Amino acid sequence: MDSIVEQYLKQNPASAAFVRYNPIWYRYLSRNPGRIREMEKEAKIFYGKTFPQQLENLNNRIQMINMLTQVAKAMKD
Numbered sequence: 001m002d003s004i005v006e007q008y009l010k011q012n013p014a015s016a017a018f019v020r021y022n023p024i025w026y027r028y029l030s031r032n033p034g035r036i037r038e039m040e041k042e043a044k045i046f047y048g049k050t051f052p053q054q055l056e057n058l059n060n061r062i063q064m065i066n067m068l069t070q071v072a073k074a075m076k077d
Contacts, residue, residue: 001026001029001030001033002029002030002033004033005029005030005033005036008036014043014047015039015040015043018039018042018043018046018047019039021046022042022046025039025042
């Protein structure tokens with residue numbers, strides 16, 4: 001593997017963990033180190049850090065809070 005890729009993975013433990021979970025990326029990065037940006041995009045999807053995923057997560061939390069307030073109101077009555 002290229003020294004630049006190894007250094008990048010040492011500096012970014014989340015990316016290194018992603019590569020460990022998906023070993024095919026070892027092959028991709030060793031053959032073409034320029035695919036680091038593509039690997040970063042895949043890692044964001046894997047960890048749920050894309051904007052649509054974060055928005056969905058926020059929406060789920062809001063729905064949970066609404067449900068809990070409805071339950072609290074029902075218990076109060």
